[in-house]
Amino acid sequence: MSDVAAGRPPEHRVDRNDRMVILASSVGTVIEWYDFYLYGSLAAIITAQFFSGVNETTGFIFALMAFAAGFAVRPFGAIVFGRLGDLWGRKNTFLVTMVLMGVSTFVVGLLPPYAAIGVAAPIILVLMRLIQGLALGGEYGGAATYVAEHAPPGKRGFYTSFIQITATAGLMLSLVVILGVRLAVGEEAFADWGWRIPFLVSILLLGVSLWIRLKLSESPAFQRMKAEGKGSATPLKDSFGAWPNLKLVLIALLGLAAGQAVVWYTGQFYALFFLERVLKVDAALANTLVAIALLLATPFFVLFGWLSDKVGRKPIILLGCLLAAATYFPLFNGLTQAANPRLAAAVAAAPVSVVADPRDCSLQFDPIGRAVFDSSCDIAKSALARAGVTYDNVAAPAGTTARVLIGGQVVESFDGQSLPRDQFAAAKAEWDARLAVALTEAGYPAKADSAMVNRPLVVAILFVLVFYVTMVYGPIAAALVEMFPTRIRYTSMSLPYHIGNGWFGGFLPTTAFAIVAATGDVYAGLWYPIGIALLTVVVGVLFVREGKDADIHA
Structure with missing residues (x-):
């Protein structure tokens, strides 16, 4: 009996609409990433506009909530919109997430500053930011599922790889628009009002994307599922309340998404953080x-998506994680030699030690940048970590005030725990200045000499780091889609992706800094992504099943 005679939608056939599916899904996702990245790119100006007038306690709360929107709430968006996507359909749900993202971004562009409406300004800003985080949590799963369910057999990796380019494209689009507006209106006007333009432009981008996406039909797999009455009425319960599927969610998280996330963040964000x-x-x-490295490596997202249709998703993703774990230390060492050779020479010629009571030293994990580390040990270690200086830890008797040994010099730290905040700030500034002088005299540069940066070598190292990103990220959408049945696919695949990228990846810079400050080794922070990547390799080898030939319409 034919599909039509049986009352089912006909089998999907590849046609010219497939290009429109990829284009519409990718353009919409680029715009959502563009909106999301604007906040980070303009954080300093936004802080001055909306947070400058609040007291310290309130500012801490707002900073925590803004951070939560960026990373912590994305899995909740995945749950909320994943459920709706499995009930309403993929197309309808990612239309909603796109509208929420675009409108909330536009509102930020119109929002009066703290000076005009008081505490209402940061409250509304944080609310818009939370909406953005939730919307982003729902967008990716919808776009990836929608494209995969349209893809013909044997081309799911290739089709979905275009979605994988969108995060990088959104970041670059935001930077280009910001730079263009800065050049057009000047720095003074940009800081005053010009910063609003990139936010307001998002409404035009939203309109174009909506116009394109409204032309699309629902995915064939979802249509067939509904026609056959096989949809889930309780996708959350079916996804996470039943052990067989919950086990798949955990395998997807630990065996694919977590390793992909730390490799992605290390190659694109931590590398930039390390350089700067x-x-x-x-x-x-x-x-x-x-940016040059990203542009050179971007075609490899599609290449590895295509290759995963031939050899499988699992071997490419796990090989990318393994190569990253095996080579991060030499690559970042090479980055130091190429980007700041004077710093590398100083580390060898004038080693640094911190002599301190171990009980005076805390783990400096500060995800929102608002904590104050004011013990003598923490003051010394945080300053050296921020200066990019490797140091040894030497235990001192209890009650000893920490001191820094730089070659033959001694820089005594101070205990700021009992000082009022203004006095602590003044003492800290004076101590930082003394440390900077001592480091300079020992040959440690205050900043890298741009003329000495080996640009071709730095780009080559950065390219390798991003190449690993393309290996793990290019095939990941297809791999996650193939792990779950149609009736709960949107819900089930979105959560591990956003826990992996929002939590495992999002906490990478602050976790790495805490490790660096604790150990004194500027490269020790790499143990975090290396450890997670190796965990993913082990779990992936043992438990992840290859799905490139799976029937995702079942």
């Missing part, structure tokens, strides 16, 4: 070098 904050490379130069 640790190696003290000029920010404009660092961004340019990373």
